[in-house]
Amino acid sequence: MVEIATALASIKAIRELGGWLLTKYKDAETERRVHEITAKLGDVQDKLHELREENIAVLEEKRQLTERLRAAEERNARRSHYRLVRAAGGAQLPEFDGHDGSLRHYICPACMETRGEFHPLQDLQNRVGTHACPACKAHYRVDRPDPEPSSVEPDF
Numbered sequence: 674m675v676e677i678a679t680a681l682a683s684i685k686a687i688r689e690l691g692g693w694l695l696t697k698y699k700d701a702e703t704e705r706r707v708h709e710i711t712a713k714l715g716d717v718q719d720k721l722h723e724l725r726e727e728n729i730a731v732l733e734e735k736r737q738l739t740e741r742l743r744a745a746e747e748r749n750a751r752r753s754h755y756r757l758v759r760a761a762g763g764a765q766l767p768e769f770d771g772h773d774g775s776l777r778h779y780i781c782p783a784c785m786e787t788r789g790e791f792h793p794l795q796d797l798q799n800r801v802g803t804h805a806c807p808a809c810k811a812h813y814r815v816d817r818p819d820p821e822p823s824s825v826e827p828d829f
């Protein structure tokens with residue numbers, strides 16, 4: 674980028690020199706030559722402007738790719754702390770290993786696989802042991818269902 678700006682500044686200086694020559698030497702040959710040089714410099718200048726635009730686009734693409742790579746690395750590092758297990762209720766879920774002392778939990782496998790998002794499942798506090806993803810609202814059988822009331826032995 675700096676090199677292109679320097680080249681553009683040099684072209685401007687050469688054009689100014691051409692203008693100065695035309696004030697010093699007013700013959701047709703000098704005028705023709707200066708105009709020829711000026712036209713060629715114009716072509717070079719246009720090409721440099723194109724290159725500068727391309728350079729800006731490439732730098733922006735690089736910035737976006739670097740950002741995506743960093744996000745993917747962070748996701749992979751985070752994902753390494755989850756392993757697929759079968760919960761007591763039967764659902765197969767990624768379970769957090771608790772390595773940092775945080776509460777052990779399950780996350781939504783659908784959100785993790787499709788969007789790389791980590792949403793801890795929330796206990797719906799129902800008899801069948803269902804937990805739900807707060808993002809996609811999917812339900813998973815996490816806890817063992819409570820026994821049916823009829824299965825409780827009557828107390829005589």
Ligand SMILES: [Zn+2]
Pocket residue numbers: 781782783784792806807808809810811
């Ligand atoms: Zn989800």
